[in-house]
Amino acid sequence: MEKKKFDANSFIGLLLLGAIMLWFMYSSQDEVTPIESSVETVTDTTKNNTVEPNATTIAVSNDSLSNLALQNQLGAFAYGAQTAKKGTTVLENSVLKLVIDNQGGQIIEAEVKNFKTYDSLPLYLIKDKNASFNLNFGTTDNRILNTKDLLFIPSLTKNGDNQVLSLKLKVSDSQFLEYRYEMKPGDYMVGFTVRSQGLSTVINGSNTVKLDWDLDGYRHEKSMKTENMYSTLYFENEDEVDYYQRDATELEETIKWTAFKQHFFSSILLTDTPFSSAQVSTKDLVSADENNKTFTKQFGLSTPLALQGGELNYNMSWYYGPTDYTILKGYKDTNISEIVDLGWGIFGFINRTVFIPIFDLLSGWMTNYGLIIILMTIVVRILMSPLVYKSYVSSAKMKVIRPELQAINERLPGKENAMKRQQETMAVQRKAGVSMMSGCIPALLQMPIFFALFRFFPSNIELRQKGFLWADDLSSFDSIFTWDMHIPIVSSFYGNHISLFPILASVAIFFYMKMNQSQQANMQAPQQEGMPDMQKMMKLMIYLSPIMMLFFFNNYASSLSLYYFISNLLTIVIMLVIKYYVIDEKKIHAQIEENKKRPEKKKGKFRQRLDDAMKQAQEQQAQQKKRK
Missing domain, CATH: 2.70.98.90 (Beta-galactosidase; Chain A, domain 5)
Known part of the structure; x- marks a missing residue:
């Protein structure tokens, strides 16, 4: 069979026919907007081709998907x-x-x-x-x-x-x-x-x-x-x-x-x-x-x-x-x-019933809160002055009978005479109308006032951002000098500033304690063998207390330091007035001598039991001494 020869003309014709068909398809193509795969295609029933979905159709479809997601996530909510x-x-x-x-x-x-x-x-x-x-x-x-x-x-x-x-x-x-x-x-x-x-x-x-x-x-x-x-x-x-x-x-x-x-x-x-x-x-x-x-x-x-x-x-x-x-x-x-x-127990009670009403009363009359604190301090000191007076009278009485107490110590020295010495000392004090507790009680009664005010001022929002003199905020510290450098121990305990009111309060308390030292010395009986030297302890506290206040109050409310500064100044003035214009030691001495002449009052049950206990202890001590 004879092989068919390649027909070049036919091949060229096919290529031309293909090119014409491609050109016709491209020129007759409709322009279609891309649609996200999540949106369904809508078919027009009057024409046999696809049309672009409208905006409402897309929103409805998106809402359906969003609602489905919310349903899966939140359930009924x-x-x-x-x-x-x-x-x-x-x-x-x-x-x-x-x-x-x-x-x-x-x-x-x-x-x-x-x-x-x-x-x-x-x-x-x-x-x-x-x-x-x-x-x-x-x-x-x-x-x-x-x-x-x-x-x-x-x-x-x-x-x-x-x-x-x-x-x-x-x-x-x-x-x-x-x-x-x-x-x-x-x-x-x-x-x-x-x-x-x-x-x-x-x-x-x-x-x-x-x-x-x-x-x-x-x-x-x-x-x-x-x-x-x-x-x-x-x-x-x-x-x-x-x-x-x-x-x-x-x-x-x-x-x-x-x-x-x-x-x-x-x-x-x-x-x-x-x-x-x-x-x-x-x-x-x-x-x-x-x-x-x-x-x-x-x-x-x-x-x-x-x-x-x-x-x-x-x-x-x-x-x-x-x-x-x-x-x-x-x-x-x-x-x-x-x-x-405001403090617990009696401290809170004092603040609620005394200091808050006094402060509110004074703040109703004036707007300068520094002056309010000063007036409040004056009121408190006047109310406490009878206790200061009583303490001074006791101190004066002890000063008068001190030579007699010293004579008892010299006459009955040593530990073996301690009980006898104590009995005679108490007898002299009793005849003179002096009690060791008479000097301590006024100080103890002032302690609740001290601690109540320690809570009152830092908690009083009325003092917040109220200024007085160099202090721009009485609820915070009153710095007169600051520094940025961190000093480990100093910054932790003292801070990065110097407050002036704590310095003034420390100076005032130093002089107050200095004056009070002689008074307390009068209140003490002469130093007895084997007993701690209270005079040395008092001298130590004179210097230690101001230093403690200086460091401790440097970061505290300046209103508190202002109060203690004014309070100590007023106390010093009251003590000087009582000492030089109220107390007459000659009259006190005459009164004591008069008391000694009077018959001793019948002992109370407590004092009788105390005397009996001391007498029994003295007898036991004497028996032990004989056995030795």
Whole structure:
């Protein structure tokens, strides 16, 4: 068979035909916009080709996918999340401004109006995510949700003059978890309700619903060290107010309120239904980081919430405001005023019943708080002057009978005569109308005043940022010289500044103790063998006490140093007046001689038992001496 030869003309024709067909297909092709694979293609029924989907179709498809994702993530709570939006709501009155975020339904800003920080900035207790409030709970479809991550739907209304903000996490229009805030005019206390409706089939009752509240305390005062020292977590458990200052601890008793106290300002959560138990915690952020200049302490509260019939129902309140005793005392049904550290027992009683009323009375007459402190000091010293007088009279009497006591010591020397010597000494003092305790009692009675005022001035917010002379803030130290260099021991105990009022107070107390030394020397019986030398101890204290005050008070409130400076000056003046114009030693000597002539009064039961005990001890001592 003959082979077919290659036809070149036919091959060229086929190539030309193919090129024409390709050109025709390209020129007649429709322009199509690319579509994401997640969007379905829509076919036109009137034409036999594909058309571009419109914007509405794409939005509907995206919403369907978003709703599906929310359903997978939030379960029943996806219903409200579909319409919830990010945003904030402001509640504000004349003293407090709160900004509440839709996300979490929590307060993200709390500004205490009418107050400024030490560097004249607005004073915030909450700002820039330093605080968190969250409810953690499980659902019946085995999800664990945190309210701080969820968007609430807000609704702002009025209840008379009160502003009411309701924020809801919705399962349906009639099923929701609600946070409700109610702010009154001119009040630091804000009503806060946590309740659920129709969620008994949604919230898993076998899981604990847990409330977590955390806050990092901002620095507000000039002395960060002092502010940190007075920053404490307080709580009331079973009608007893207690505090906690370190790490974390479990509280098994019921808790009525918890306060994160930052010296002069506090954040408090109160509840009408006491929490059954709680874990509270604090952390010292000043000591933890030497470079930290922003935060003082870290506070935390974690507590379970009880379900009632499968629902939450807690009526609570927030307090964001000053740690002012008068303001806090105004909330009658609570004990939150006890977070003001006025001292325990008798010290707190003296502050509440004496010093606070006196201070309020004087501050109603004048606005210069330095002068108020001086006037208050004068009042206190005048009230205490009878004790000073009594002490001086006892000192003068002891000075008169001192030669007789010295003669007894010389006549009955040695340890073997100690009991006899003591009996005769007491007999002379008794006839002269002198008691060793008469000099000690006035000093002891003044000690509660000293410690009460030690608590009163640093806790008094009225003194905050009030100046006097060179002190620009009577609630903080009054530095006249500062330095930046860190000196390990000096900076830790003394600080990086020099305060003038502590120096003046130290000088005044030195001269007071110097004058008081001779008086105390008169009060003491002559030195007896085997007894410690009290004169040497007193001389040591004359120099040691001013040095201790100088170092210890350098970082304390200048109002406290001002008080002690004025108080010691006034005491010196009173002592000089009593010594040179009131006490007449000749009259006292004549009175003692007259007392000696009188028959001795019948002994009381206590003195009789004391004399019998001394006599018995003396007899036993004599018998032991004979045996030897």
